[in-house]
Amino acid sequence: CRRRDTRMNSLSILLFPRARPSLPLPLRAAAPATSSTRAAAPAPRRWRQRAPLPSPVSAVAAEAPSAASPFGAEAEKEKEERQFDWLDQWYPLAPVCDLDPGAPHGKTVLGLRVVAWYDRAVDEWRVFDDACPHRLAPLSEGRIDDKGRLQCVYHGWCFDGRGSCQFIPQAPALGPPVYKNSKACVASYPSVVQNNILWFYPRADGEHQDILQRKRPPFIPEIDDPSFVAVYGVRDLPYGYDVLVENLMDPAHVPYAHKGLMGKLRKKEDLGRYSIVVLVLFTVEFDIEGGGPIKMKTKEANVDGFLTEQQENRGYFRYVAPCTFYGSPLPREVAPGLGMRMQEKKKKKPQFMMVFMCVPVAPGKSRVIWAFPRNVGLWLDKIIPRWYYHMGPNALLDSDMYLLHVEERNFAAAGVQNWHKAVYVPTSSDNMVIAFRNWFRKHCRSQVGWAVPTADQLPATPTKDKLMERYWSHVAQCRSCSAALKAMKALEVALQFASVAVVGFLAVAKGTLVTSVVQRAAVVSLAVLCFAASRWLASFIEKNFYFHDYVHAYK
Numbered sequence: 001c002r003r004r005d006t007r008m009n010s011l012s013i014l015l016f017p018r019a020r021p022s023l024p025l026p027l028r029a030a031a032p033a034t035s036s037t038r039a040a041a042p043a044p045r046r047w048r049q050r051a052p053l054p055s056p057v058s059a060v061a062a063e064a065p066s067a068a069s070p071f072g073a074e075a076e077k078e079k080e081e082r083q084f085d086w087l088d089q090w091y092p093l094a095p096v097c098d099l100d101p102g103a104p105h106g107k108t109v110l111g112l113r114v115v116a117w118y119d120r121a122v123d124e125w126r127v128f129d130d131a132c133p134h135r136l137a138p139l140s141e142g143r144i145d146d147k148g149r150l151q152c153v154y155h156g157w158c159f160d161g162r163g164s165c166q167f168i169p170q171a172p173a174l175g176p177p178v179y180k181n182s183k184a185c186v187a188s189y190p191s192v193v194q195n196n197i198l199w200f201y202p203r204a205d206g207e208h209q210d211i212l213q214r215k216r217p218p219f220i221p222e223i224d225d226p227s228f229v230a231v232y233g234v235r236d237l238p239y240g241y242d243v244l245v246e247n248l249m250d251p252a253h254v255p256y257a258h259k260g261l262m263g264k265l266r267k268k269e270d271l272g273r274y275s276i277v278v279l280v281l282f283t284v285e286f287d288i289e290g291g292g293p294i295k296m297k298t299k300e301a302n303v304d305g306f307l308t309e310q311q312e313n314r315g316y317f318r319y320v321a322p323c324t325f326y327g328s329p330l331p332r333e334v335a336p337g338l339g340m341r342m343q344e345k346k347k348k349k350p351q352f353m354m355v356f357m358c359v360p361v362a363p364g365k366s367r368v369i370w371a372f373p374r375n376v377g378l379w380l381d382k383i384i385p386r387w388y389y390h391m392g393p394n395a396l397l398d399s400d401m402y403l404l405h406v407e408e409r410n411f412a413a414a415g416v417q418n419w420h421k422a423v424y425v426p427t428s429s430d431n432m433v434i435a436f437r438n439w440f441r442k443h444c445r446s447q448v449g450w451a452v453p454t455a456d457q458l459p460a461t462p463t464k465d466k467l468m469e470r471y472w473s474h475v476a477q478c479r480s481c482s483a484a485l486k487a488m489k490a491l492e493v494a495l496q497f498a499s500v501a502v503v504g505f506l507a508v509a510k511g512t513l514v515t516s517v518v519q520r521a522a523v524v525s526l527a528v529l530c531f532a533a534s535r536w537l538a539s540f541i542e543k544n545f546y547f548h549d550y551v552h553a554y555k
Contacts, residue, residue, distance in 0.1 A: 086449030106140025
Protein backbone atom coordinates (compact mmCIF):
# COMPACT_ATOMS: atom_id res chain seq x y z
CA CYS A 1 0.00 0.00 0.00
CA ARG A 2 3.01 2.11 -0.19
CA ARG A 3 3.21 5.21 -2.30
CA ARG A 4 6.58 6.82 -2.41
CA ASP A 5 8.27 10.08 -1.41
CA THR A 6 11.61 11.81 -1.04
CA ARG A 7 13.49 12.49 2.17
CA MET A 8 11.93 15.10 4.43
CA ASN A 9 15.09 17.11 3.91
CA SER A 10 13.47 18.23 0.68
CA LEU A 11 11.30 20.51 2.80
CA SER A 12 14.03 23.08 2.42
CA ILE A 13 12.92 23.31 -1.20
CA LEU A 14 9.29 23.54 -0.23
CA LEU A 15 9.38 26.08 2.52
CA PHE A 16 11.66 28.43 0.61
CA PRO A 17 10.62 27.68 -2.96
CA ARG A 18 11.73 29.56 -6.05
CA ALA A 19 8.65 29.26 -8.20
CA ARG A 20 4.94 29.43 -7.71
CA PRO A 21 2.01 28.09 -9.68
CA SER A 22 0.62 30.16 -12.49
CA LEU A 23 -2.82 30.17 -10.92
CA PRO A 24 -4.03 29.92 -7.31
CA LEU A 25 -5.28 26.59 -6.14
CA PRO A 26 -9.07 26.45 -5.72
CA LEU A 27 -10.87 24.14 -3.37
CA ARG A 28 -10.72 20.72 -4.90
CA ALA A 29 -13.70 18.63 -5.80
CA ALA A 30 -13.73 15.17 -4.35
CA ALA A 31 -13.10 12.16 -6.54
CA PRO A 32 -14.75 8.76 -6.45
CA ALA A 33 -13.59 6.72 -3.51
CA THR A 34 -14.10 3.34 -1.94
CA SER A 35 -16.79 3.94 0.63
CA SER A 36 -18.41 2.25 3.57
CA THR A 37 -21.55 4.24 4.29
CA ARG A 38 -24.28 1.70 4.65
CA ALA A 39 -27.08 2.36 7.10
CA ALA A 40 -25.76 2.33 10.62
CA ALA A 41 -27.33 0.19 13.28
CA PRO A 42 -29.35 1.98 15.96
CA ALA A 43 -26.81 3.99 17.88
CA PRO A 44 -26.07 3.59 21.57
CA ARG A 45 -27.44 6.19 23.89
CA ARG A 46 -23.99 7.70 24.61
CA TRP A 47 -21.96 10.30 22.82
CA ARG A 48 -24.48 11.55 20.37
CA GLN A 49 -24.51 15.27 21.01
CA ARG A 50 -21.79 17.75 20.38
CA ALA A 51 -20.28 19.19 23.52
CA PRO A 52 -18.46 22.34 22.43
CA LEU A 53 -16.15 22.85 25.35
CA PRO A 54 -13.34 25.30 24.65
CA SER A 55 -9.82 24.30 23.78
CA PRO A 56 -7.58 25.99 26.35
CA VAL A 57 -4.90 26.93 23.90
CA SER A 58 -6.96 28.28 21.05
CA ALA A 59 -6.57 31.97 20.54
CA VAL A 60 -7.82 34.99 18.66
CA ALA A 61 -5.81 36.53 15.85
CA ALA A 62 -5.54 40.09 14.77
CA GLU A 63 -7.75 41.07 11.87
CA ALA A 64 -6.17 41.07 8.42
CA PRO A 65 -7.98 42.16 5.26
CA SER A 66 -8.35 39.49 2.61
CA ALA A 67 -8.66 39.75 -1.13
CA ALA A 68 -11.95 39.53 -3.01
CA SER A 69 -13.34 36.04 -3.45
CA PRO A 70 -14.48 34.45 -6.72
CA PHE A 71 -17.83 33.62 -5.11
CA GLY A 72 -20.85 35.84 -5.60
CA ALA A 73 -21.32 38.65 -3.09
CA GLU A 74 -24.20 37.01 -1.25
CA ALA A 75 -22.67 33.56 -1.15
CA GLU A 76 -19.36 35.00 -0.04
CA LYS A 77 -20.98 37.03 2.72
CA GLU A 78 -22.74 33.93 3.98
CA LYS A 79 -19.48 31.99 3.96
CA GLU A 80 -17.71 34.80 5.77
CA GLU A 81 -20.27 34.90 8.57
CA ARG A 82 -21.13 31.21 8.93
CA GLN A 83 -19.95 29.31 11.99
CA PHE A 84 -17.89 26.20 11.35
CA ASP A 85 -19.63 22.89 12.13
CA TRP A 86 -16.92 20.55 13.42
CA LEU A 87 -19.17 17.49 13.30
CA ASP A 88 -20.21 18.04 9.68
CA GLN A 89 -16.71 17.19 8.40
CA TRP A 90 -14.68 14.18 7.33
CA TYR A 91 -11.67 13.28 9.48
CA PRO A 92 -8.67 11.14 8.49
CA LEU A 93 -7.91 8.17 10.72
CA ALA A 94 -4.79 6.64 9.19
CA PRO A 95 -3.13 5.64 5.91
CA VAL A 96 -4.55 2.26 4.94
CA CYS A 97 -1.01 0.92 4.51
CA ASP A 98 -0.64 1.19 8.30
CA LEU A 99 -3.89 -0.65 9.07
CA ASP A 100 -3.70 -4.42 9.46
CA PRO A 101 -6.92 -5.98 8.07
CA GLY A 102 -6.56 -8.81 10.56
CA ALA A 103 -6.92 -6.65 13.69
CA PRO A 104 -8.99 -3.70 14.99
CA HIS A 105 -7.29 -0.31 15.42
CA GLY A 106 -8.26 2.25 18.06
CA LYS A 107 -8.01 5.99 17.37
CA THR A 108 -9.19 9.20 19.04
CA VAL A 109 -10.54 12.09 16.97
CA LEU A 110 -12.32 15.17 18.39
CA GLY A 111 -12.20 13.42 21.75
CA LEU A 112 -14.25 10.58 20.28
CA ARG A 113 -12.75 7.12 20.67
CA VAL A 114 -13.37 4.99 17.59
CA VAL A 115 -12.17 1.65 16.25
CA ALA A 116 -11.39 0.89 12.61
CA TRP A 117 -11.62 -2.69 11.35
CA TYR A 118 -11.79 -4.49 8.02
CA ASP A 119 -15.12 -6.10 7.14
CA ARG A 120 -14.25 -9.12 4.97
CA ALA A 121 -17.89 -9.64 4.08
CA VAL A 122 -17.89 -6.57 1.82
CA ASP A 123 -14.13 -5.83 1.60
CA GLU A 124 -14.47 -2.43 3.25
CA TRP A 125 -13.11 -0.66 6.29
CA ARG A 126 -15.58 0.13 9.08
CA VAL A 127 -15.43 2.67 11.89
CA PHE A 128 -17.34 2.03 15.14
CA ASP A 129 -17.56 3.55 18.59
CA ASP A 130 -14.72 2.02 20.56
CA ALA A 131 -16.99 0.67 23.28
CA CYS A 132 -18.91 -2.57 23.48
CA PRO A 133 -22.58 -1.88 24.39
CA HIS A 134 -22.43 -4.69 26.96
CA ARG A 135 -20.07 -3.22 29.57
CA LEU A 136 -18.30 -0.49 27.51
CA ALA A 137 -15.04 -2.44 27.11
CA PRO A 138 -12.85 -1.14 24.24
CA LEU A 139 -13.53 -2.98 21.00
CA SER A 140 -10.08 -1.91 19.75
CA GLU A 141 -8.64 -4.51 22.11
CA GLY A 142 -10.77 -7.17 20.42
CA ARG A 143 -10.21 -9.41 17.42
CA ILE A 144 -11.70 -10.41 14.08
CA ASP A 145 -13.36 -13.80 14.55
CA ASP A 146 -13.35 -16.72 12.11
CA LYS A 147 -16.53 -15.38 10.47
CA GLY A 148 -15.03 -11.95 9.84
CA ARG A 149 -16.99 -10.20 12.62
CA LEU A 150 -15.62 -7.78 15.20
CA GLN A 151 -15.47 -9.59 18.53
CA CYS A 152 -15.22 -7.99 21.95
CA VAL A 153 -12.67 -10.01 23.91
CA TYR A 154 -14.23 -9.18 27.27
CA HIS A 155 -17.30 -11.42 26.89
CA GLY A 156 -17.19 -12.50 23.25
CA TRP A 157 -20.01 -10.41 21.78
CA CYS A 158 -19.74 -10.23 17.97
CA PHE A 159 -20.81 -7.45 15.59
CA ASP A 160 -21.24 -7.25 11.84
CA GLY A 161 -20.30 -4.35 9.56
CA ARG A 162 -23.54 -2.47 10.30
CA GLY A 163 -22.90 -2.50 14.03
CA SER A 164 -25.61 -5.08 14.72
CA CYS A 165 -24.86 -7.69 17.36
CA GLN A 166 -24.79 -11.16 15.81
CA PHE A 167 -23.85 -13.35 18.73
CA ILE A 168 -23.97 -13.24 22.55
CA PRO A 169 -22.30 -16.41 23.91
CA GLN A 170 -23.99 -16.09 27.30
CA ALA A 171 -27.51 -16.04 25.82
CA PRO A 172 -29.29 -19.46 25.68
CA ALA A 173 -29.48 -20.80 22.14
CA LEU A 174 -33.20 -21.55 22.48
CA GLY A 175 -34.02 -18.45 24.51
CA PRO A 176 -35.22 -15.05 23.30
CA PRO A 177 -32.96 -13.41 20.63
CA VAL A 178 -31.60 -10.74 22.95
CA TYR A 179 -28.80 -9.98 20.49
CA LYS A 180 -31.39 -8.39 18.19
CA ASN A 181 -32.25 -5.71 20.74
CA SER A 182 -31.21 -2.21 19.62
CA LYS A 183 -29.34 -1.80 22.90
CA ALA A 184 -26.96 -4.53 21.75
CA CYS A 185 -25.86 -2.50 18.72
CA VAL A 186 -22.73 -0.38 18.43
CA ALA A 187 -22.66 2.94 16.55
CA SER A 188 -21.25 2.61 13.03
CA TYR A 189 -19.91 5.78 11.40
CA PRO A 190 -19.79 6.52 7.66
CA SER A 191 -16.30 5.81 6.35
CA VAL A 192 -14.45 6.03 3.04
CA VAL A 193 -10.99 5.31 1.67
CA GLN A 194 -9.75 8.23 -0.42
CA ASN A 195 -6.17 9.07 -1.45
CA ASN A 196 -5.18 5.82 0.33
CA ILE A 197 -6.33 7.28 3.66
CA LEU A 198 -9.24 6.03 5.75
CA TRP A 199 -11.66 8.85 6.61
CA PHE A 200 -14.73 8.82 8.82
CA TYR A 201 -17.67 11.12 9.45
CA PRO A 202 -18.37 11.60 13.20
CA ARG A 203 -22.15 11.27 13.07
CA ALA A 204 -23.67 7.81 13.21
CA ASP A 205 -27.36 8.71 12.93
CA GLY A 206 -29.30 7.09 10.10
CA GLU A 207 -29.92 10.43 8.41
CA HIS A 208 -26.18 10.69 7.65
CA GLN A 209 -25.84 7.30 5.98
CA ASP A 210 -25.67 8.89 2.52
CA ILE A 211 -23.28 11.68 3.52
CA LEU A 212 -20.97 10.85 0.58
CA GLN A 213 -23.68 12.01 -1.79
CA ARG A 214 -23.58 15.45 -0.20
CA LYS A 215 -20.03 15.87 1.02
CA ARG A 216 -16.68 14.18 0.48
CA PRO A 217 -13.23 14.55 2.04
CA PRO A 218 -10.79 16.94 0.31
CA PHE A 219 -9.23 15.20 -2.68
CA ILE A 220 -5.63 15.60 -3.87
CA PRO A 221 -5.43 14.43 -7.52
CA GLU A 222 -1.63 14.13 -7.51
CA ILE A 223 -1.71 11.40 -4.85
CA ASP A 224 -3.80 9.15 -7.10
CA ASP A 225 -2.02 10.17 -10.30
CA PRO A 226 -0.10 7.10 -11.58
CA SER A 227 2.77 9.35 -12.67
CA PHE A 228 3.29 10.44 -9.05
CA VAL A 229 4.60 8.56 -6.03
CA ALA A 230 4.27 9.30 -2.32
CA VAL A 231 5.08 7.74 1.03
CA TYR A 232 2.69 8.26 3.93
CA GLY A 233 3.55 8.86 7.57
CA VAL A 234 1.73 9.53 10.83
CA ARG A 235 2.74 10.92 14.23
CA ASP A 236 0.84 11.72 17.42
CA LEU A 237 1.94 15.03 18.95
CA PRO A 238 1.84 16.40 22.53
CA TYR A 239 0.30 19.75 21.59
CA GLY A 240 -3.10 20.88 20.36
CA TYR A 241 -4.64 21.06 16.90
CA ASP A 242 -4.40 24.85 16.54
CA VAL A 243 -0.71 24.89 17.50
CA LEU A 244 -0.01 22.11 14.98
CA VAL A 245 -1.73 23.95 12.12
CA GLU A 246 -0.11 27.24 13.06
CA ASN A 247 3.35 25.65 13.09
CA LEU A 248 2.92 24.04 9.67
CA MET A 249 1.88 27.43 8.29
CA ASP A 250 5.05 29.11 9.55
CA PRO A 251 7.94 28.71 7.07
CA ALA A 252 10.07 31.32 8.87
CA HIS A 253 10.85 28.97 11.78
CA VAL A 254 12.44 26.28 9.61
CA PRO A 255 16.10 27.44 9.48
CA TYR A 256 16.12 28.01 13.25
CA ALA A 257 13.95 25.34 14.89
CA HIS A 258 15.26 22.67 12.49
CA LYS A 259 18.87 23.81 12.27
CA GLY A 260 21.19 21.02 11.24
CA LEU A 261 18.38 18.98 9.69
CA MET A 262 17.56 20.95 6.55
CA GLY A 263 20.94 21.88 5.08
CA LYS A 264 21.78 25.45 4.12
CA LEU A 265 18.77 27.65 3.43
CA ARG A 266 20.69 30.82 2.55
CA LYS A 267 18.74 33.26 0.42
CA LYS A 268 19.94 36.40 -1.25
CA GLU A 269 20.20 39.18 1.27
CA ASP A 270 17.38 41.66 1.54
CA LEU A 271 18.52 45.17 0.66
CA GLY A 272 16.50 46.46 3.58
CA ARG A 273 18.99 44.83 5.89
CA TYR A 274 22.01 46.74 4.61
CA SER A 275 23.37 49.52 6.75
CA ILE A 276 26.05 52.17 6.26
CA VAL A 277 28.11 53.14 9.27
CA VAL A 278 29.62 56.66 9.31
CA LEU A 279 29.36 56.72 5.50
CA VAL A 280 32.59 54.71 5.39
CA LEU A 281 31.85 51.20 6.66
CA PHE A 282 29.44 49.17 4.57
CA THR A 283 28.13 46.07 6.32
CA VAL A 284 25.53 43.43 5.56
CA GLU A 285 23.49 42.02 8.43
CA PHE A 286 22.44 38.40 8.12
CA ASP A 287 22.64 35.21 10.15
CA ILE A 288 24.29 31.90 9.41
CA GLU A 289 20.96 30.05 9.51
CA GLY A 290 19.86 31.77 6.31
CA GLY A 291 16.58 33.27 7.50
CA GLY A 292 15.05 36.27 5.78
CA PRO A 293 11.85 37.98 4.63
CA ILE A 294 9.08 35.82 3.16
CA LYS A 295 6.40 37.75 1.32
CA MET A 296 2.97 36.10 1.38
CA LYS A 297 -0.53 37.16 0.44
CA THR A 298 -3.73 35.52 1.70
CA LYS A 299 -6.91 35.42 -0.34
CA GLU A 300 -10.22 33.55 -0.68
CA ALA A 301 -10.64 33.47 3.09
CA ASN A 302 -14.00 32.07 4.24
CA VAL A 303 -15.45 29.37 6.48
CA ASP A 304 -13.97 26.65 4.26
CA GLY A 305 -10.39 27.89 4.64
CA PHE A 306 -8.09 30.11 2.61
CA LEU A 307 -5.35 30.27 -0.01
CA THR A 308 -1.93 31.83 0.56
CA GLU A 309 0.43 32.70 -2.27
CA GLN A 310 4.10 33.26 -1.66
CA GLN A 311 5.29 36.21 -3.69
CA GLU A 312 8.38 36.30 -5.90
CA ASN A 313 7.39 33.01 -7.52
CA ARG A 314 7.52 31.03 -4.30
CA GLY A 315 4.44 28.88 -4.57
CA TYR A 316 1.10 28.51 -2.84
CA PHE A 317 -0.45 26.82 0.18
CA ARG A 318 -4.12 25.92 0.62
CA TYR A 319 -5.89 25.30 3.93
CA VAL A 320 -9.12 23.28 3.63
CA ALA A 321 -10.77 23.34 7.04
CA PRO A 322 -10.43 21.65 9.35
CA CYS A 323 -7.75 19.07 8.53
CA THR A 324 -6.12 19.48 5.13
CA PHE A 325 -3.14 21.73 4.42
CA TYR A 326 -1.21 21.33 1.19
CA GLY A 327 0.86 23.27 -1.30
CA SER A 328 3.39 23.16 -4.11
CA PRO A 329 6.47 25.29 -4.71
CA LEU A 330 6.87 24.46 -8.38
CA PRO A 331 5.08 25.85 -11.49
CA ARG A 332 2.27 23.82 -12.95
CA GLU A 333 1.07 23.39 -16.51
CA VAL A 334 -2.57 23.99 -15.58
CA ALA A 335 -4.51 25.68 -12.82
CA PRO A 336 -4.06 23.86 -9.50
CA GLY A 337 -7.09 21.77 -8.62
CA LEU A 338 -7.83 20.87 -12.25
CA GLY A 339 -5.51 17.90 -12.07
CA MET A 340 -2.18 17.27 -13.74
CA ARG A 341 -3.32 17.40 -17.34
CA MET A 342 0.04 18.02 -18.93
CA GLN A 343 0.30 18.65 -22.65
CA GLU A 344 2.79 15.90 -23.29
CA LYS A 345 4.40 13.40 -20.98
CA LYS A 346 7.90 14.26 -22.16
CA LYS A 347 7.28 17.92 -21.36
CA LYS A 348 6.20 17.35 -17.78
CA LYS A 349 7.89 19.62 -15.32
CA PRO A 350 9.00 18.38 -11.90
CA GLN A 351 6.17 18.54 -9.40
CA PHE A 352 6.56 18.27 -5.65
CA MET A 353 3.83 18.79 -3.05
CA MET A 354 3.45 18.86 0.69
CA VAL A 355 0.21 17.35 2.01
CA PHE A 356 -0.60 17.43 5.73
CA MET A 357 -3.72 16.13 7.50
CA CYS A 358 -4.04 17.81 10.92
CA VAL A 359 -6.31 15.92 13.31
CA PRO A 360 -7.66 17.30 16.61
CA VAL A 361 -7.35 14.45 19.11
CA ALA A 362 -8.00 16.02 22.52
CA PRO A 363 -7.02 19.23 24.35
CA GLY A 364 -3.23 19.36 24.18
CA LYS A 365 -3.03 16.46 21.70
CA SER A 366 -3.09 16.23 17.92
CA ARG A 367 -2.09 13.95 15.07
CA VAL A 368 -0.46 14.69 11.73
CA ILE A 369 -0.64 12.46 8.65
CA TRP A 370 1.68 13.48 5.83
CA ALA A 371 2.43 12.62 2.21
CA PHE A 372 4.75 14.28 -0.31
CA PRO A 373 3.59 13.46 -3.86
CA ARG A 374 6.20 13.91 -6.58
CA ASN A 375 6.73 12.93 -10.20
CA VAL A 376 10.53 12.83 -10.08
CA GLY A 377 12.93 10.23 -8.69
CA LEU A 378 10.36 7.46 -8.88
CA TRP A 379 13.12 4.84 -9.05
CA LEU A 380 14.24 5.71 -5.51
CA ASP A 381 11.19 4.03 -4.09
CA LYS A 382 12.29 0.72 -5.54
CA ILE A 383 15.47 0.64 -3.48
CA ILE A 384 14.71 2.70 -0.35
CA PRO A 385 12.41 1.17 2.30
CA ARG A 386 9.51 3.21 3.63
CA TRP A 387 10.79 3.28 7.21
CA TYR A 388 13.94 5.06 6.03
CA TYR A 389 11.85 7.94 4.67
CA HIS A 390 10.27 8.39 8.12
CA MET A 391 13.54 9.20 9.86
CA GLY A 392 13.68 12.74 8.44
CA PRO A 393 10.10 13.80 9.25
CA ASN A 394 10.34 12.37 12.77
CA ALA A 395 13.58 14.24 13.44
CA LEU A 396 11.95 17.46 12.24
CA LEU A 397 8.91 16.93 14.45
CA ASP A 398 11.15 16.20 17.44
CA SER A 399 13.25 19.33 16.96
CA ASP A 400 10.43 21.80 17.71
CA MET A 401 8.17 19.54 19.78
CA TYR A 402 9.21 20.89 23.18
CA LEU A 403 9.02 24.48 21.91
CA LEU A 404 5.42 24.02 20.76
CA HIS A 405 4.39 22.11 23.87
CA VAL A 406 5.54 24.97 26.10
CA GLU A 407 4.25 27.63 23.68
CA GLU A 408 0.78 26.13 23.95
CA ARG A 409 0.83 26.55 27.72
CA ASN A 410 2.00 30.13 27.36
CA PHE A 411 -0.94 30.79 25.04
CA ALA A 412 -3.26 29.27 27.63
CA ALA A 413 -1.79 31.48 30.36
CA ALA A 414 -2.33 34.56 28.19
CA GLY A 415 -6.00 33.66 27.69
CA VAL A 416 -8.01 32.34 24.76
CA GLN A 417 -9.15 35.78 23.64
CA ASN A 418 -5.77 37.49 23.98
CA TRP A 419 -3.62 35.80 21.34
CA HIS A 420 -3.26 38.97 19.25
CA LYS A 421 -2.27 40.93 22.35
CA ALA A 422 0.18 38.35 23.65
CA VAL A 423 2.12 37.94 20.39
CA TYR A 424 3.92 40.36 18.08
CA VAL A 425 3.68 39.44 14.39
CA PRO A 426 4.92 42.44 12.34
CA THR A 427 6.27 40.69 9.20
CA SER A 428 4.56 39.16 6.20
CA SER A 429 6.13 35.78 6.99
CA ASP A 430 3.43 35.46 9.69
CA ASN A 431 0.56 36.05 7.25
CA MET A 432 -0.55 32.43 7.11
CA VAL A 433 -0.47 32.15 10.89
CA ILE A 434 -2.57 35.30 11.21
CA ALA A 435 -4.99 34.05 8.54
CA PHE A 436 -5.49 30.80 10.44
CA ARG A 437 -5.98 32.55 13.77
CA ASN A 438 -8.51 34.86 12.14
CA TRP A 439 -10.37 31.87 10.71
CA PHE A 440 -10.24 30.08 14.05
CA ARG A 441 -11.58 33.11 15.89
CA LYS A 442 -14.22 34.19 13.39
CA HIS A 443 -15.72 30.83 12.46
CA CYS A 444 -14.90 28.69 15.51
CA ARG A 445 -14.82 31.22 18.37
CA SER A 446 -11.26 30.05 19.02
CA GLN A 447 -12.28 26.58 20.12
CA VAL A 448 -12.47 23.10 18.70
CA GLY A 449 -15.96 21.61 18.64
CA TRP A 450 -15.24 18.40 20.52
CA ALA A 451 -17.59 15.50 19.82
CA VAL A 452 -17.78 14.45 23.47
CA PRO A 453 -17.59 16.29 26.80
CA THR A 454 -13.94 17.21 27.23
CA ALA A 455 -12.16 18.61 30.27
CA ASP A 456 -10.97 22.16 29.65
CA GLN A 457 -7.47 21.45 30.89
CA LEU A 458 -4.12 20.74 29.29
CA PRO A 459 -2.31 17.57 30.38
CA ALA A 460 0.72 17.95 32.62
CA THR A 461 4.12 18.39 30.97
CA PRO A 462 6.12 15.13 31.20
CA THR A 463 9.89 14.75 31.03
CA LYS A 464 11.44 15.21 27.58
CA ASP A 465 12.03 11.50 27.05
CA LYS A 466 8.28 10.93 27.55
CA LEU A 467 7.26 14.05 25.62
CA MET A 468 9.39 13.22 22.59
CA GLU A 469 9.05 9.45 22.69
CA ARG A 470 8.73 8.01 19.22
CA TYR A 471 7.58 4.41 19.70
CA TRP A 472 3.93 4.89 20.70
CA SER A 473 3.49 8.15 18.80
CA HIS A 474 4.73 6.73 15.49
CA VAL A 475 6.40 3.30 15.35
CA ALA A 476 3.50 1.36 16.88
CA GLN A 477 1.15 2.97 14.32
CA CYS A 478 3.45 2.39 11.32
CA ARG A 479 3.61 -1.15 9.92
CA SER A 480 6.84 -0.39 8.04
CA CYS A 481 8.70 1.00 11.05
CA SER A 482 7.37 -1.77 13.31
CA ALA A 483 8.66 -4.43 10.93
CA ALA A 484 12.02 -2.65 10.59
CA LEU A 485 12.36 -2.41 14.38
CA LYS A 486 11.63 -6.11 14.80
CA ALA A 487 14.21 -7.03 12.16
CA MET A 488 16.87 -4.71 13.63
CA LYS A 489 16.37 -6.10 17.12
CA ALA A 490 16.83 -9.62 15.75
CA LEU A 491 19.99 -8.49 13.94
CA GLU A 492 21.31 -6.89 17.14
CA VAL A 493 20.89 -10.15 19.03
CA ALA A 494 22.51 -12.08 16.15
CA LEU A 495 25.54 -9.78 16.18
CA GLN A 496 25.95 -10.14 19.93
CA PHE A 497 25.67 -13.91 19.65
CA ALA A 498 28.19 -13.92 16.80
CA SER A 499 30.73 -11.93 18.83
CA VAL A 500 30.46 -14.39 21.72
CA ALA A 501 30.58 -17.36 19.37
CA VAL A 502 33.73 -16.08 17.68
CA VAL A 503 35.47 -15.65 21.02
CA GLY A 504 34.43 -19.16 22.00
CA PHE A 505 35.72 -20.52 18.72
CA LEU A 506 39.05 -18.81 19.34
CA ALA A 507 39.34 -20.41 22.77
CA VAL A 508 38.51 -23.89 21.47
CA ALA A 509 40.50 -23.75 18.23
CA LYS A 510 43.63 -22.14 19.71
CA GLY A 511 46.59 -24.32 18.89
CA THR A 512 44.66 -26.43 16.39
CA LEU A 513 42.72 -24.51 13.71
CA VAL A 514 44.00 -21.08 14.74
CA THR A 515 47.75 -21.36 14.98
CA SER A 516 49.30 -18.15 13.71
CA VAL A 517 49.26 -14.69 15.21
CA VAL A 518 47.60 -13.35 12.07
CA GLN A 519 44.76 -15.87 12.32
CA ARG A 520 44.18 -15.06 15.98
CA ALA A 521 44.19 -11.33 15.23
CA ALA A 522 41.65 -11.86 12.45
CA VAL A 523 39.31 -13.84 14.71
CA VAL A 524 39.59 -11.30 17.52
CA SER A 525 38.97 -8.47 15.07
CA LEU A 526 35.84 -10.22 13.80
CA ALA A 527 34.51 -10.59 17.37
CA VAL A 528 35.19 -6.92 18.13
CA LEU A 529 33.58 -5.89 14.84
CA CYS A 530 30.42 -7.89 15.59
CA PHE A 531 30.17 -6.45 19.08
CA ALA A 532 30.78 -2.87 17.87
CA ALA A 533 28.18 -3.32 15.15
CA SER A 534 25.64 -4.53 17.72
CA ARG A 535 26.32 -1.49 19.92
CA TRP A 536 26.00 0.90 16.95
CA LEU A 537 22.76 -0.77 15.91
CA ALA A 538 21.41 -0.48 19.47
CA SER A 539 22.15 3.26 19.42
CA PHE A 540 20.55 3.61 15.97
CA ILE A 541 17.41 1.81 17.19
CA GLU A 542 17.15 4.00 20.28
CA LYS A 543 17.53 7.26 18.35
CA ASN A 544 15.21 6.43 15.47
CA PHE A 545 12.54 4.26 17.08
CA TYR A 546 12.36 5.35 20.73
CA PHE A 547 13.86 8.69 21.74
CA HIS A 548 16.46 11.16 20.52
CA ASP A 549 16.86 14.53 22.19
CA TYR A 550 17.37 17.71 20.18
CA VAL A 551 19.40 20.38 21.99
CA HIS A 552 19.17 23.64 20.04
CA ALA A 553 22.11 25.25 21.83
CA TYR A 554 24.54 22.78 20.24
CA LYS A 555 23.20 22.91 16.68
